[in-house]
Ligand SMILES: [Zn+2]
C-alpha cells in the first residue's frame with residue numbers, strides 16, 4: 001500500500017500509514033500532473049486535470065520512477081518491490097532493485113536472474129549480472 005498523503009510504502013495489513021498517521025485510502029492519479037487524489041475527487045486540485053484509476057502496469061511504472069527520484073527517509077527498494085508486486089514483468093524495477101542490493105551481490109544476482117527470465121537478452125541486465133558475479137568472486 002502507498003500512502004496518498006506522504007507517498008510512503010507500507011504493509012497492506014495496516015489500516016493507517018505508520019509514517020504520517022493518515023488512514024489507509026485508495027487513490028486515483030491525475031492524468032495531467034500525476035498528483036494523487038482521493039477517489040471521490042473528480043478534478044485535480046493542482047491543475048484541473050482528470051484523475052483516473054491506475055492499471056497495475058501504470059502503478060508499477062509510477063512506483064519504479066518514484067523509487068529512482070526518492071531522496072527522503074524512505075528506502076527506494078520499497079518502491080521497486082511494490083512496483084514488482086504490481087507487475088512482475090517490470091524489468092526496470094528488477095534492475096533497479098538489483099542495483100539497490102549491491103552490498104549483497106548474491107541477492108542482486110537473484111534479481112537479475114528473475115528479470116532475465118522475462119528477457120534473456122537484455123544487455124543492461126547481462127552487464128549488471130556480470131558485475132555482481134565479479135563482485136561476489138572478489139568478496140570470497
Ligand atoms: Zn503517510
Ligand SMILES: [Zn+2]
Nearest residue numbers: 030033044047
Ligand atoms: Zn493534476
